[in-house]
Structures are given as structure tokens and as C-alpha cells.
Amino acid sequence: MLGKGPYSRRIRNARVQATARPPGQILGGPVLGDRPGARLLRHTRRRVPVDIFTPGLVDPVRLNGAYAYLGVSFGHFGHVMAETIHRIVPTRQIEPNPRWLIVAPRGNASDFTGLPSVCRTILALFGIDASNCTVIGTDAIVEELLIVEAGSDLGAGPKEWYLDQLRDHCPLRIDPDARRYPEKVYVSRSGLGYRSGILGEQVLEEALAASGFHNLHAQSLPLAEQFAHYAHAKVLIFAEGSACHGVELFGRGVLGHAILLNRRDQARTPFLPVLKSRARQFDGFLRNPYLGSIVLHPTGGPAPNRGVSVLAFQTLATFLFELGVADIRHVSPLAYLAAAHRDLExxxxxxALNPDKAALNLVDDLRAALEARVEARGTIAPLPPQLTVQERRALRGAGSEGGGPEQLVARFTSG
Known part of the structure; x- marks a missing residue:
């Protein structure tokens, strides 16, 4: 039955198109149609299909034999973890040792070694390599193709049945020696330099370290070590970013107390369902102001994922203190503000070193955006609290009856 577990189909003479990636979409993959069952099998984000197709196949090759569809290849850690791998465990419940089929961008070599190294490294966790996986960078007609619904997607996170499958069947092996790993971990972005996107983050690192936290830079650790740190931490604070996708192979309740700090101003951050569904306790601090971006997206316009945010440091300090996980209230607002200014410059x-890739005309706006957030004594004014749909409805209703926003929840948090 649709929606009660992974839906699957075996398709004879399946038509598969090599991929391209227009913004927000995937061009290519298996051509499946728009019926309810077919929509479950397509490439989705936030549970909505985002795959599109050209009118017909271009010089298709013929693949004889039976294959299982793995997904679309990516060269970015976060996208591989969020979008490539989530058919593997469900498929193996139907076909334990299939011949996998992965679709690459059009024109790429149809060879496993041609996949991005990060993709090959992650697939190796599942025992998938050149011996059991076929890569196509061209259109194809596949004699028999098993397609199983992905257990998770970018934006909406894991499905309930998938969390159970990961708990019972994921091949991931975590180092069982918890004594080797810190109990309190902050997953930082400061090691990314200007690409961190969080101004003054080093001040937060130093303050958290004084409260017993280990500052972890995920990009500097092997995958197995990243996973072990996450699984054994009693308190795990993530700065919003791709490192959050490092928990995508965990089942329900594997994480202890997970806390997400926003980097962008998003009403629906895609990292919330990834972390919350796997944590025994979850809290989100979504009040850090996003200032803007001067780095251009290849398609034109500022790239939000390459912009910068400033920490609402004093509000965050109160938040963490009230949760009982850290006391960083001693940090001077002016000390943080000075660090934020340095990082912005x-x-x-x-x-500016790459003027063709930067909107330098927006520099003054970016500086002004920071100054606009500064209140008395250098305190950063936080974003208003993120309200639920129910709270927004209550606010509209209260306004018509003389009520006010003080009646609503003042901080986004859930436990």
C-alpha cells in the first residue's frame, strides 16, 4: 500500500536519462511519469518531485540484465548524504545483492572511478564499488530495473519506516568505546575560513571550550570518526551546514541532545528534520540574523549559501544556559562584535580577490546590515522567534481581539 512503507517497481525496458542540474531541479534519471506510485519513486525534495526530462532519449545504450536503481551522483558531501544513498537500505530488503545503477551527469565517463571521490567514499560504507555498480553518463534502456522509494530526501528528512530500517539494517559500524569521545561537542564551521558564513565564530568556540565542549571540524576527520563523535556525544551542537548530514545513516534516537544553530534566515531549515528525527532531545536556536551575500551564484545573483550571518550572542548564551548545557554569558558583547567585524572584513x-564572482556593489549594504543589528553596548539584536502555523493563526486571532504577541511562545524549542 502506498505510504505505509517503501514502494517499489520492477520495470522492463526502463528508460533512463543522464543528468544535468538546473537550479532547484534534477534533469534526468528514470523516466517514470506522474501517477501517485511513480511520484514516490522519483527524485524528490521536501517530498515533491524535482526531476524533469527531455522529450526523448538521445543515442541510448542498451543495458541487458537486471539492475537496481541507486540514484544520482553528486560531488558534494551534503548532497551525497541527503540525496544519493537513501535507496540502498530499502532496496536490500527486496534484493540483498543487486547490480546497482547510478546515473552521472551527461558526458561523464560511464565508469565507477569517474564518480566524485566523496561519492565513492560514502558508497564504500555500503560495500558498493566498481564490482557491483554500473555508472552511466549517457541515456540508456535497461532490460530490467528495480526502483525502490528513497527513505529520505533533502528538506523533509527521513520517513518513519526508514528510521526503523536504518536502525536494523544499516551497515554503519560505530566504534563502541565511548571513552574515546567527548561528551559535549560543537560542530564548527570556522575551519572553512570565509566560507564559514558565521561571523565571530571563534569567540563562540572559545567560550564553549571553557564550558567543556570539544570543537569538532568535520572536514578534517575521516567519516568513521565523525560518526563516532556524533553517536557518543551527550550534547551535540551543530552550526547549520553540510556537517549536519553526517547523521543521515543513524536511526531513531541514536543522538543524545542535539542543538541546531541557524546560519540563514529560513522558515523551514532542511537540517531540522535531519537532526530532530534522530535525537532523544532536540532544540533549535533559529534567531541568528542573516546579513546577506556578495558571492555570486554561477547562474547570477548573490548566493545565499555563500553569505554571512552574525550570532545573536547574548540571546544564544541565555538559551544555552537555560537548557543547562553551557554557560557562556560572561563573554563581552563588544569582544564578540569586534570579532564579527574582523571576520566580515x-x-x-x-x-574581492575574485571580482567576477562577487557583487562588490553590495559591500556597503552588507556592512550596514551588521550595523543595523547592533544595539546598546554592542549586543546583537536577534531575529524574532520562529512561529509555528498554529502560533501565527493565534497571533492573527489575538490581534482582532486586542491581544498581542506576548501571548505566544517566545522561543523556538522542542524537546
């Missing part, structure tokens, strides 16, 4: 100077 470094971000601007670095972007």
Missing part, C-alpha cells in the same frame, strides 16, 4: 577582502 576578511569575507569582503577574500571575495
Amino acid at each position: 576578511e569575507y569582503i577582502a577574500t571575495a
